[in-house]
Amino acid sequence: MTGALILITADVGKMKEVEQKISEKEEIEEVEMLTGPYDLMAIARTEEMTDITQALIDKIREIDGVQNTTTNIFIE
Numbered sequence: 001m002t003g004a005l006i007l008i009t010a011d012v013g014k015m016k017e018v019e020q021k022i023s024e025k026e027e028i029e030e031v032e033m034l035t036g037p038y039d040l041m042a043i044a045r046t047e048e049m050t051d052i053t054q055a056l057i058d059k060i061r062e063i064d065g066v067q068n069t070t071t072n073i074f075i076e
Contacts, residue, residue: 001044001045001047001048002045002046002047002048002049002051002074003043003044003045003050003052003073003074004043004044004045004052004056004071004072004073004074005041005042005043005071005072005074006041006042006044006059006060006068006069006070006072007034007038007040007041007069007070007071007072008022008038008039008040008041008042008066008068009037009038009039009066009067009068009069010039010040010065010066010067011017011066011067013071014064014065015033015039015040015057015065016033017064017065018039018040018063018066019033019040020033020066021063022040022042022060022063024033025044025055025059025060027044027045027046027051027052027055027059028042028044028055029043029044029045030042031043037055037071038070042060044056049073052071052073056069056071060072
């Protein structure tokens with residue numbers, strides 16, 4: 001099992017909509033809104049590290065309102 005903390009910057013006025021769409025993804029365990037330089041954080045868990053990459057590239061970055069992501073892979 002591989003996990004990642006994904007930090008997300010969203011367009012102004014789109015944070016709640018982006019949070020909802022991310023939370024619907026099967027790889028995502030949790031999504032929270034933040035204060036500071038990032039707008040949202042998501043915890044993702046998958047069987048393989050390549051699945052984290054696919055979840056990030058194919059599913060999160062394509063969401064309307066997502067500006068930028070930073071992914072931190074868990075060291076377990």
